Amino acid sequence: MFSQLPTVPDHPALEEEILTWWEERGTFDQLRERNRGGPVWSFIDGPVTANKTLGVHTAWGRTLKDVFQRYKALRGFDQRYQNGFDCQGLWIEVGVERELGLNSKREIEEYGLAEFARKCREKVAWSAQELIRGSKRLGQWMDWGNDYYTFSDTNISYIWGFLKLAHERGWLYRGHRSTEWCPRCGTSISAHELVGSYEERIDPSLFVRFPLIDRPGQSLTIWTTTPWTLPANVAAAVHPDEEYGLQENGEWVAVKRYPDETYVERRRGAELVGWRYDGPFDNLPAAEGIEHRVISWDEVTMDEGTGLVHIAPGCGTEDFELSRVNDLPIVMPVDEAGRFYDRFGWLHGLSTSESAEQIVADLAGRGRLVAAGEYAHRYPFCWRCNTPLIFRIADDWFISVEEVRPRLLAANATVEWTPAYFGKRMDDWLRNMGDWNISRRRYFGLPLPIYPCTCGHVTVVGSRAELEQLATAGIDQLEELHRPWIDAVEIRCPACGTEGIQRIPEIGDVWLDAGIVPFSTLGWQNPERVAGGYGTGAANGLTGADLPDHDYWQTWFPAHWVSEMREQIRLWFYSQLFMSVCLVDEAPFRSVLGYEKMLDEHGRPMHGSWGNLIPAEEAFARMGADVMRWQYCDQPPDRDLFFGYGPAHEIKRKLLTLWNSVGFLVRYSNIEGFQPTLDDLAAGPAGLELRALDRWLIARTGKLVADTTAALEEQLTYRVIAAFESFVDDLSNWYIRRSRRRFYAYDDAAFRTLWYAVVTGVRVIAPVMPFLADHLWRNLVADACEGAPESVFLAGWPEAGQPDERLLAEIAEVRRIVELGREARGTAGVKLRQPLRRVYVRGARLAGEHAHEIAEELRVDEVGFDRGPVAQVKLLPNLRVLGPRLGPKVPEIKAALERGEAEELGNGRIRVAGVELDADDVIRGERVDIPGWAIADDVTLSVAVDTEIDPELELRGRVYELIHTVNTMRKDAGLELTDRIVLTLPEGEDLLRHEDWIKAETLAIRIERGSSLAIAKV
């Protein structure tokens, strides 16, 4: 006996039960044990930032990771299952700052770096537990508790080794540059961190007058959207080849920008170069000694502004580059926090945004403002704290990429990217990226191991052990490789022997932390395995992960597969690739599955403040993990996912078809006493007489296995879903529908075939919906068959076999004919229950032997092939084509087409009014109705239904109605499927001509006459 299924599954309850059962049975451990020593499949987990609970966004990626790991495990692959946490850097700091109510770097320093570091670690430890809890609930199987933490001393030490190598090769340097800067975080932002950080924003739009010193009464008019940069102005740029004109009001602008204005004087841009002007804020101390002049610049655009560009080398990358070429002074207006320095007089202490209004007012008051308005544009924001970024000149540490760039491109060419254009994006990025800015002026992060000596020698320490050797002070208090402890360590300069050399205060880009993972977690160059060796420094006590040895690295590197979202192309995929190519000249992964963004179900980004963010906990409780996973897997990776309860509802509705099919099997198996045979799972039931329909379902099941296997091998989960949905439709709406009666009386072949198909369906969908799959497996297999594996995950992956393609194609065509026939009946408004005389099919190649099934499904007496009317559409002359060619003959053609006098010549060509026309010469208009017929067609098939209903057909139609009504009454009265009844028909009914038929279909032993329709159980 199988357990009866409730009408609808309660996904969350079922999942909680399976989770407990997995836990009790150690199912995952059993699976790992089973696969130990099998072929290796290496997956490396991209670390999730440990500063939050599990969100539905993160659950997407975690689902994909789990689906492929489960699939590979079912195929017998040995895997690592190591989960990773990203634990330091700005993400963590910003969260902790918020919790502590700290608003600036000064406040962090006042709070104390040691305490701050401890708070950061606490946050990570809390979040890691939350993420593990959520991921388990999602059904993700990982080696929880042996996770890697990027803030461990081990991980940091590995990065130090990489930096030392970069230094030895001469790639590491300190650069003086203009850089994107977050004034709140007080640090520069690297180019790869700007990805996706542009948002729409409204800024002031100012036209400002720069009076010319040697041309009294004349001035240059410039345009800017960043008022705060004006006090740092040193030059105005013109395009040397464009024409500039002096307007009557004394203002110089580019003629191309204002072509309708009147100009009293015109000059080429090159002629303006060198002109001197009064700066916009010469009254401030900072402008002292600055000579403002016009410079030439080929990049001046004529697309916006005035064609005269205000140049402030302290506030922009291009401006800074121009200062080098033109020998311009550099005025830095704002400090690390984005506030004006004291040399800027009344502006001192104001932020860039606070100053805008006052700068505009001041310019207006001094008659310098020509016009002011607003300007909407895309502007970069800090990706961690969402503060608008500014440009500042800063000294940062860089890794030069020029030498390694061609090797990166070569390594990327070995990687198989899904979707393929992600690989192209990586290529574009590798070709265009600048040097890697690795330094951040922050606190809780990778300490850069750079120790510059006064003798000029720069020591880059390559490991914690090396630091201990070189240290002359502070090593005893070094709890972990973090500030402030690391700052107290001093070393001896190996070049000159000077002692007391200090580390630079900067910490490293967080992508160094994650990029080293394919080395640090796999024990690269480590002589012997250290048990628990990953739980060092801040990770001490958080993980039991070992530090493996170099042999292990050789086994598991490179990863067969990694998977993260698109933005990781320039982040984790990039940093990994970069570090790996530097260290071993090889890509760290062989294939990548990327995916696009998640939005809400209406296509809007999810935001806490918009009320459309779905917490994972809520999704688990309201839709269930299986339904979430289905939603994630149903998504083609090259499109954004619209996630929500609406789509979840739709999925639950679809899953009911599967549920009802299983319910059908269970119900009749229990009535008829069916006992499944475990051996049937290998390739379907054997050793008994099968009908054509059974052989078809076995072949159809084989095709499901083949299709899902191919989809998983190609990393396209949405094709697994599509294959499964179409299989369930065939199973339910063809096999069960057409075999129903065989289950009412025991038919061994039918039961065994259906059981095999249902269980195989459960097996292939198991990676996507592990809970539902194991729930059904336990009911249908484990509890019913002696010696069956207790979990579907211990049963291996089903064999695809050799499906009978011919048979599959036949039934596929039959099903299309039936669909078209139903569509045709629908358009004619004839109920499916009403029998009809005939249906004619054109274009069928394989369905000829299935006329009987088609007749039954379409409830017609006769099915004819390649006979009867075909769908016709009204043809109209394409006047644009035919007018010029045939001129006066067109009206005659038009009239002939209207009368339908066109002779088909094949390939869309027709002859009409004696003229041969191509397909393009005519326009296909609306369909022509053929009286008495309803026609539906697709590309190759056409189905015509005779819609005439004679009195005999009408009577049979009413019999079907009666049978349907009576059976509904049986159901409503709660009768068992086998209960017999006495049926009472109203007087005057002429249906008794079909008495035997009615009795058979309603299980009536007798039909009586009465006043109204009634049934009574006997």
Ligand SMILES: [Zn+2]
């Ligand atoms: Zn920031």
Ligand SMILES: [Zn+2]
């Ligand atoms: Zn020295």
